[in-house]
Amino acid sequence: MFLTFLGAAGTVTGSKTLVQLGRGAPGDPQFLVDCGMFQGPREIRSRNWDTFPVEPTALSSVVLSHAHLDHCGYLPALVRAGFSGPVHCSPNTATLAAIILRDSARLQEEDASYARKKGFSRHAQPQALYGIDDAEEAISLLAPVEFGVAFSPADGATARLDPAGHILGSSIVTVTDDQAARTVVFSGDLGRGNHPLLAPPAQPVSATAIVIESTYGDREHEDVEQETDQMAAAITRTLKRGGTVVIPAFAVDRTEVLLKALRSLQDQQRIPVSPIHVDSPMALAGLRVYVDAIAGGDAEINTATAAEGPGAIDLPNLHEATTPEQSMALDRGGARIIVSASGMGSGGRVTHHLKALLPDRGNTVLLVGFQAVGTPGRMLRDGAHEIKIHGKYVAVRAEIVEIEAFSVHADASELIDWLRSADPRPKQVFVNHGEQDASDALAERIRRELDVAVIVPQPGERVAV
Numbered sequence: 001m002f003l004t005f006l007g008a009a010g011t012v013t014g015s016k017t018l019v020q021l022g023r024g025a026p027g028d029p030q031f032l033v034d035c036g037m038f039q040g041p042r043e044i045r046s047r048n049w050d051t052f053p054v055e056p057t058a059l060s061s062v063v064l065s066h067a068h069l070d071h072c073g074y075l076p077a078l079v080r081a082g083f084s085g086p087v088h089c090s091p092n093t094a095t096l097a098a099i100i101l102r103d104s105a106r107l108q109e110e111d112a113s114y115a116r117k118k119g120f121s122r123h124a125q126p127q128a129l130y131g132i133d134d135a136e137e138a139i140s141l142l143a144p145v146e147f148g149v150a151f152s153p154a155d156g157a158t159a160r161l162d163p164a165g166h167i168l169g170s171s172i173v174t175v176t177d178d179q180a181a182r183t184v185v186f187s188g189d190l191g192r193g194n195h196p197l198l199a200p201p202a203q204p205v206s207a208t209a210i211v212i213e214s215t216y217g218d219r220e221h222e223d224v225e226q227e228t229d230q231m232a233a234a235i236t237r238t239l240k241r242g243g244t245v246v247i248p249a250f251a252v253d254r255t256e257v258l259l260k261a262l263r264s265l266q267d268q269q270r271i272p273v274s275p276i277h278v279d280s281p282m283a284l285a286g287l288r289v290y291v292d293a294i295a296g297g298d299a300e301i302n303t304a305t306a307a308e309g310p311g312a313i314d315l316p317n318l319h320e321a322t323t324p325e326q327s328m329a330l331d332r333g334g335a336r337i338i339v340s341a342s343g344m345g346s347g348g349r350v351t352h353h354l355k356a357l358l359p360d361r362g363n364t365v366l367l368v369g370f371q372a373v374g375t376p377g378r379m380l381r382d383g384a385h386e387i388k389i390h391g392k393y394v395a396v397r398a399e400i401v402e403i404e405a406f407s408v409h410a411d412a413s414e415l416i417d418w419l420r421s422a423d424p425r426p427k428q429v430f431v432n433h434g435e436q437d438a439s440d441a442l443a444e445r446i447r448r449e450l451d452v453a454v455i456v457p458q459p460g461e462r463v464a465v
């Protein structure tokens, strides 16, 4: 069996691994694990426009680990290029991916028409990477399969999905080349054992090779309790001085994790009760999926949250900003909390809130997720005094607070522990989905602590397993 790392090699986005069975010769069955979009700085995003290295019609299927855009967002482009096979994923991934892909298509179309109007694109006629029709066609290919149930991603291959505890529906993907009797486990994005809403990740099965993510491969998460104290203090002082707390959040999962934390802090009277605005149509759609999963007793939900019921994330002081007018009204400021996408401040409605609220010392920006190099979130984290939004520089006077406790990625030690639980150990480990330093650091630790062969594949590198 052969793996080719078409994305998430040397970077955290664009997850795409080509799996070829047998000798990997022309005509041998092949399929993709994940089909993510490249995000972040222009030079990385531009890779979305490269010609896809495999004829899309020659792919038997796609297997999705989860619904985040950097794992499923390229799917409509693949469909536009001719792919028409099934897209295997868990039932909750199918529900969330439909929401995310429609939103992504709308954004692609809006961005292209904006660039056409303003004439700032380097292209005479800027085109969308894909449109809503491509997204709808991709959504029609989604083929939900329950956790633990075997399916065939291509002739001669068997696969199964197990919970990864990262976001609702997230899966560890196990693939076996039946004839060669070789098995590869893909961690996908691996959650932590203590996700506030979800049950912990499954252990990897015995495998020839494991492909493991390394988003936080060079970092350990801070103590959750200590960080929650910091967050409560930052929110309290901001609200007391009449300021607004802006929290850029990945629309799906991070919003729910935040709401759960805000609910607990309110109940324990550690923060004042103030209006909490969820300002992202996609986040609100995602919230309904989580509320339904909790109400419906979904097995992915952890027991504590299941016992608490939908009120765990559906707060009485939650306000939904659905229209652009409702969203713009929030920029007046005042004592409130705004949770808005995108998570790195690189697009979406949160950019407008940052533009309006960053120049005021009374406000606070709470960074709760991974901030990739080159994004406004990363610049704020690194102490920028001005950041560029929509072509204009904005003064940064608001307080910037970074809280890592809400990460839904395992940290370095948690990744190592998960690998260690594979019995027997795999012969090879491939470290992907990290910035180069993070991947290299994790590889070094794996080599030292687990004594297995470990490789950080280069973009486009092909390996035999």
Ligand SMILES: [Zn+2]
Pocket: 066, 068, 166, 189
């Ligand atoms: Zn993810």
